[in-house]
Amino acid sequence: MLAAQYNPGKKGLTLKNDYPVPYPGPGQILLKVAACGVCHSDIAFIDGSVLPHPLVLGHEISGYVVKAGEGVAQAFEKDTLYAVLAIHHASQSLNGLPALFDSPGAAYDGGFAHYVLVRPDQLVPVPAGVSPELAAVAADAGINAYKFVVRSAQVDSTCKQTVLVIGVGGLGHQAVQIAAHFGATVYACDPKPEAREVALKLGAVEAFSPSELETKVAEGFVVNVAMDFVARKSTFEAAKAALRNNNLSFPADPRLIVAGMTSETLEFSTLDTLTYNLTILTPQYGSRHDLEAILELYAKGAVTPVVSSHPLTEINQVLDDLRSGRVLGRTVVIPGEVEQSSTVNGIRDDYTRL
Template sequence: MFAAQYNPGNKDLTLKDDYPVPHPGPGQVLVKVAACGVCHSDVAFIDGSVLPYPLVLGHEISGYVVKSGDGVTQSFRADALYAVLAIHPSSQSVNGLPALFDSPGAAYDGGFAEYILVRPDQLVPVPAGVSPELAAVAADAGINAYKFVVHSAQIDGTRKRTVLVIGVGGLGHQAVQIAAHFGATVYACDPKPEARELALKLGAVEAFSPSELEIKVAEGFVVNVAMDFVSRKSTFEAAKAILRHNNLSFPADPRLIVKAGMTSETLEFTTFDTLTYNLTIVTPQYGSRLDLEAILELYAKGAVTPVVSSYPLREVNKVLNDLRNGDVMGRIVVIPGEF
């Protein structure tokens, strides 16, 4: 089969036409990959040589079950599309890495290939009307955007919330839609004019550049929640600044900063920040099966529509370079086999 293999120390994935098709062992199923998202964490794995062993990357996967191993009692229709839950409840530390890495494209071969092995409990049925491309995006960007908004930021329709989404990228542009769907007043901040325009189209009432946001904050602009999908020093300081300006009565609900992005930068805060300004800083991880089911339903209803571009898997190195250079709007998926 065709696959794109990561090798530590190499910036490009190795494209192989003769990568062996895996055989499902006990408790495994063989999935024909329909689409696989390309994530910033894939770039981080490659550029930082995070994984010390070669394997096929790709953890944002949708596909069809073609074969089951011994002991698998579930039956699967050949034409039924599934999204793959990357991190399942029994995930554990592997190869000296945390349980978060017990996932396709990190602990074992992932979706930058024509076939992949997974466990049956990783498969989540995709509702009718949701394409393989959207189903793949749901498996990481979608599930996490949903969890971060609904559970971490507590935007679930039960109370009136104002939220600032910092970084209108693969997760952020979905967070804008999810928050608006649940009745929040949504603002957005991004240095790219096209990202700000997208945020307005997707439900934000205003969208600012970083310099415009600084001026707005100085004028007294406030929100209840700041969701930082960038997580650099500059965006963390902006999130703290916009929440400090809230005029608080006592006692009051905490002002939330949701750290939804991942970088290696050191971010600083003091107990003076958290206690005096009543800040709660939340650093969520991957969502649950219920979260994946929920975001797939929002896709099916048209309440959330991710911006997705598709490329052949053979162009995955170009896609990775586009991500490195910040030349991607929304999310990108790669399609194995014929395109």
């Protein structure tokens, strides 16, 4: 099968046409990958050589069940599309890495391939009308955007909130839609004009460049939720500044959600948190319920991710585009069809349902 393998110290991924098709062991499911999203964490793994061993990357996966291993009691429909819950909250530390890394494309081979092994409890049925590309995006960008907006920021239709989304990327552009769907007045900030245009089309009432936001804050602009999907010093400071114009009566609980992943050190003092009654949260991956909820919003058309797709063979170009900031929304790769000429571990490469 075709697979894109990470090797520590190498900038790109190595495309291998003869990567072994895995065989499901006890308690495992073999999934035919329909689509796999490309994430900034994939770049962090590659450029930082974070992972200690070679493996296939890709954790934002959708696909179809091909074969169940011994001991899998649950029945799975072989023509049903499933999204893969990348991180189970019962995960334990693995090989000295945090539990966050106990996921496909981090602890074991992921979805930049024709097939991937998963556990039964990772599979979430995808509602009718949701494409494989959207189902893949839901498995990371979608689930996290939903959790950060609804559960971390506590945006809901019972309380009219004002939300600032900093960074209108793969997660941020969905956060704009989710917050607007739940009744918030949404503002956005991004240095790219095209990203600001996307934010306005998706429900933001205003979209600022970083310098425009700084001017607005100096003039008294205020929100009660700021979501930093970039997590750099400059964006963290901008998020704090947009919350400092609050007082203790409006609102009672301003929140700053740090939703990006960088190695930069972000600083705050107790003067920030006590004087402005500020809560700073750094949430991790969402739950199964969050994944089900965002898939339902996709199915209803309440949230429509901006997604572009490319063949898996173009993975290194996709990674370069993401590094360079040339991606709007989210990008997925499609493994496509496989040659029908061989059998590996008793599984035909034409992925006939077994």
